Amino acid sequence: MKDTRTFLSEGQVALLRQDLQAETERHPDWADLQHATGVLHALAGDLDAAGAGFRAALAGNRKYADARWSLCWVELLQGREARPEDPSLEGDVRLGIVRDLVQGNAPDPGLRPGDAATAFALLAVAADRRDDRAAERMRELLRDLDPGLVDVLETAGLAKAGQLDLGRVAELGRPLSLNPGTSVLLERAARIEAMSGDEGEALRLFAVAALVRGSRARFLLHRAELVGRAGDDDEVLQHLQDAVALEPDWHAPHVALGYELSVRGRRDDALGHLEVAARLVPGYADVLYQYALLLHAAQRNEEACERLEAAVRINPGYHAARAALGNVLFEAGRVKESLPHYELLLEEGLESTLLLGRLGYAAHAAGYRDRAEELFLVAIGGDGNRSELLCLYGMFLAETQRVVEARAVWDRALAADPPGALRARIESLRDEAVRGSGDR
């Protein structure tokens, strides 16, 4: 069973096993979790426990094809005759191929178009058996099926060993090649390696995870993540642009590229990518929220409101989106509508003195003067030196005909050394109030 353990270190497997075991005890009916735990047991060399995990996954979901398939793998590796209980799998070409390979018969792939994962598994087995001719054949098949995956393999092999080591990399992905759910574990393990300073190993694990998913763009996103940590911004941008070009219908590269472009001040380009992402996944609250921020920045406030309302409808506990909705509504003059969103944030314990101040000013603008007064007093009591808060409080005082107090508060705000734009605004408010009161 050595070959099933090589792609994660023993420490990684122990850690992930421990995490997943605890989770499966908490959620015994969660088939995906049982399946992932089974995979980890297999990686640790415990085929009996692995088989039990896959059976538990099947008990949770009788139609779980991956779990059925994994169970076949385990049984074949244990020298048993694998018998998938579902008759639809009995004649599955993949089972025949693996059975032949495990039993030492000559491979006769007969692959389905697009079944790159199977080709990958076959390549791994051929490499494992040191059957160079079979390995070469599988490599050609894989190249025909998905040239992008070969590219990932080559990149990973080169990154790790300084030379192309295709068989080695393929071998590493063997036990997972048909289990897409476990790529999350691989990505987590890759981050652990990167944190320990072994970027080559991290890249290799990210590559195997990308292979499992059949997505080269995923590999490029992770590569950008690693490069970004090293601070090479141009390379990050290039990887993200390549990822978008490779998989234009996947939202994640669009969002990541949007971030990078906005940091470079290319707001309109960023907006274009977020627009695409939101169209691709209209049910993702996070994407809608990020898109809404850029819509608002482009003065498309009604559209921003619609996206934010959708985001909090999808995920009512999405506090950043709720706060943004409160702000956008408030700035659009829909003050009364903004109040419940701010209030909800406070009820949820997301208390900020500045948020209290904004809520106070919103309450005042909506005609609730006593509530506004109360909120400002709590906010100022919490942090009396915050210039933006003092600016709002001064506005409230001035608008409730307490100009002298307002001026004193604005002076305090200026003494708190606000940033340039806020300083100019406070000075302008103060001068206007002075002119209005006739006090020169």
Next chain:
Amino acid sequence: MSVEDFRINASVRQVLCRNWVDLQALNYGAAGRIVYFTGTFQKVRPPRRPEDDPWETSRQQTLSETLSLLEDVERQLRRDPNVVDVVFRLENFRKIRGKWEGAGV
């Protein structure tokens, strides 16, 4: 202001990534230049064999490391001139009189 929030989100993500914060259980986002965090704050943990490290020692060490990381991340975020406030409501940590503590510890 919203484009600043978008940029703040990008920079928060960068800070979290560089500090190896596990993003899977943590929600964050900026609105009006206030950054909101909810969920569970934890670090991507290095491999540690349970048999080499007594569970309780390991748990205490993890807690203490995560607390320092949380303080450090908060400091880094507050240093950003575009960020006016950072608000947390975490499942596993809470701030009591300005000091972070493990929830239930």
